Amino acid sequence: MNGRNFRSLLEAKWDEKKFLCVGLDSDINRIPEAIRKEDTRSTIVAFNRAIIDATKDLVCAYKPNVAFYEARGEEGFAALRETIAYIIDVAPDIPVILDSKRGDIASTNDQYAISAFEHLRADAVTVNPYLGGEPLQPFFERGDKGVIVLCHTSNPGAGEVQELSTGGEPLYKKIASLAATQWNKNGNCCVMVGATYPEELGEVRALVGDMPILIAGIGAQKGDLKKVLQHGLDGKKRGLIVNATRSIIFAGNGENFAKSAREAAETLHDAITKAL
Amino acid sequence: MNGRNFRSLLEAKWDEKKFLCVGLDSDINRIPEAIRKEDTRSTIVAFNRAIIDATKDLVCAYKPNVAFYEARGEEGFAALRETIAYIIDVAPDIPVILDSKRGDIASTNDQYAISAFEHLRADAVTVNPYLGGEPLQPFFERGDKGVIVLCHTSNPGAGEVQELSTGGEPLYKKIASLAATQWNKNGNCCVMVGATYPEELGEVRALVGDMPILIAGIGAQKGDLKKVLQHGLDGKKRGLIVNATRSIIFAGNGENFAKSAREAAETLHDAITKAL
Numbered sequence: 001m002n003g004r005n006f007r008s009l010l011e012a013k014w015d016e017k018k019f020l021c022v023g024l025d026s027d028i029n030r031i032p033e034a035i036r037k038e039d040t041r042s043t044i045v046a047f048n049r050a051i052i053d054a055t056k057d058l059v060c061a062y063k064p065n066v067a068f069y070e071a072r073g074e075e076g077f078a079a080l081r082e083t084i085a086y087i088i089d090v091a092p093d094i095p096v097i098l099d100s101k102r103g104d105i106a107s108t109n110d111q112y113a114i115s116a117f118e119h120l121r122a123d124a125v126t127v128n129p130y131l132g133g134e135p136l137q138p139f140f141e142r143g144d145k146g147v148i149v150l151c152h153t154s155n156p157g158a159g160e161v162q163e164l165s166t167g168g169e170p171l172y173k174k175i176a177s178l179a180a181t182q183w184n185k186n187g188n189c190c191v192m193v194g195a196t197y198p199e200e201l202g203e204v205r206a207l208v209g210d211m212p213i214l215i216a217g218i219g220a221q222k223g224d225l226k227k228v229l230q231h232g233l234d235g236k237k238r239g240l241i242v243n244a245t246r247s248i249i250f251a252g253n254g255e256n257f258a259k260s261a262r263e264a265a266e267t268l269h270d271a272i273t274k275a276l
Numbered sequence: 277m278n279g280r281n282f283r284s285l286l287e288a289k290w291d292e293k294k295f296l297c298v299g300l301d302s303d304i305n306r307i308p309e310a311i312r313k314e315d316t317r318s319t320i321v322a323f324n325r326a327i328i329d330a331t332k333d334l335v336c337a338y339k340p341n342v343a344f345y346e347a348r349g350e351e352g353f354a355a356l357r358e359t360i361a362y363i364i365d366v367a368p369d370i371p372v373i374l375d376s377k378r379g380d381i382a383s384t385n386d387q388y389a390i391s392a393f394e395h396l397r398a399d400a401v402t403v404n405p406y407l408g409g410e411p412l413q414p415f416f417e418r419g420d421k422g423v424i425v426l427c428h429t430s431n432p433g434a435g436e437v438q439e440l441s442t443g444g445e446p447l448y449k450k451i452a453s454l455a456a457t458q459w460n461k462n463g464n465c466c467v468m469v470g471a472t473y474p475e476e477l478g479e480v481r482a483l484v485g486d487m488p489i490l491i492a493g494i495g496a497q498k499g500d501l502k503k504v505l506q507h508g509l510d511g512k513k514r515g516l517i518v519n520a521t522r523s524i525i526f527a528g529n530g531e532n533f534a535k536s537a538r539e540a541a542e543t544l545h546d547a548i549t550k551a552l
Contacts, residue, residue: 070391109343111303115349119347119349120349128377134433134436157410160408161407
């Protein structure tokens with residue numbers, strides 16, 4: 001774990017013109033028959049290893065979403081830990097974003113930080129801003145780790161709360177401003193915006209400068225890649241972590257599922273680099 | 277699991293004039309030496325069993341916060357599952373609130389619902405409203421389960437986001453209105469308010485009618501019980517789940533820790549019933 005720094009790892013991948021992040025939301029019910037093992041834990045880990053082996057030269061990050069592991073109980077939680085350990089082992093230059101969208105009072109967030117950074121060994125974590133910046137300190141104070149604050153999420157009903165007008169500007173812009181001006185004392189704050197809201201992404205970019213923005217919703221959620229790059233890139237034509245999940249990891253479901261995943265990742269990687 | 281219904285279980289406890297909820301945030305570092313076992317999982321379960329045995333005739337609910345279990349990895353997660361199973365076994369009339377403050381897009385919340393309700397067998401879950409009501413449907417559609425939406429949290433910095441003015445009213449009041457008018461189609465929506473904000477609690481009560489309100493922050497966080505009851509009770513002098521955690525479960529740290537926990541719980545229970 002020593003010496004890993006989320007922002008440095010990410011910048012090095014951006015130097016290589018890699019912006020794609022593969023979401024490892026490894027729903028046990030969608031894992032192909034060909035890779036199934038005798039138990040849930042081994043099945044999930046074997047599937048993730050195959051996806052990682054097939055895509056690791058193309059990506060700037062991996063992003064497992066905790067929900068898909070929690071749903072399988074201790075076995076799933078163990079599979080998540082082993083998956084991250086595998087990435088650190090075979091691709092130590094690729095940062096791991098734990099997509100957990102956590103958020104509680106400070107003394108509880110202390111425990112979530114232990115879970116994410118010590119137990120699971122993630123390099124970054126997604127967090128929810130509803131409780132404000134103060135209780136997020138246990139995350140922010142880990143300067144080597146990325147803290148990715150939800151800003152405008154990708155779901156169809158995101159606007160119900162996030163677009164409420166607060167003093168003349170929508171809530172998600174207020175959150176972006178807080179992230180950029182109040183919550184980034186350690187230089188490790190990032191934000192998350194859904195690909196399905198490209199114009200809102202542009203507004204967020206204008207507020208956060210060169211802060212990394214995690215883009216969710218490319219692929220299965222049908223976010224528009226060109227618009228995302230047009231509105232989301234920073235002044236140096238970087239700054240984005242473009243995540244796709246189901247459209248890559250479940251691109252095929254036969255024996256060649258890993259090859260299909262690679263092809264889908266390659267197509268998206270190429271589309272990003274061509275559009276730059 | 278068949279036949280358990282969160283609201284019915286809760287109402288039955290209110291009929292018995294029980295409003296106290298004990299938070300099972302069983303931080304391994306604070307568990308007394310006297311109850312420690314050879315491994316983390318057994319230690320946490322043994323401690324929780326002792327607390328449950330000592331308090332189960334006094335409470336309307338138990339509320340483990342997932343963070344304190346996640347921080348211990350698979351062992352912690354197993355201890356959480358075993359703790360809930362123990363409550364269902366020895367006190368099947370007491371509902372279990374999983375304090376997880378989850379919130380993601382709908383297809384991911386499907387997985388969190390599986391984790392909370394199928395794997396862990398909780399009767400209710402706390403959720404974060406930042407993504408809006410639409411992605412919370414996987415929770416809301418489980419009519420037998422309670423879905424407790426964060427409204428105004430107990431932490432000192434809660435106001436930074438939750439008190440932002442949205443169309444003339446603070447965000448937490450907007451969330452309370454949405455919970456009461458839009459998100460309660462199945463009659464299983466509840467809200468959470470910090471004891472440290474009693475006046476805001478009164479405003480929320482005025483908006484949500486007889487909806488159950490989970491009160492966090494009594495005890496270690498120094499919320500004022502009298503003010504909470506004055507502002508938070510509904511028209512029938514019920515409707516509250518008054519949670520205390522550290523002030524009860526860590527009331528003592530010697531061999532008689534369970535007796536100390538019971539005394540602390542009894543004192544709070546008595547204070548509530550006297551004030552009614």
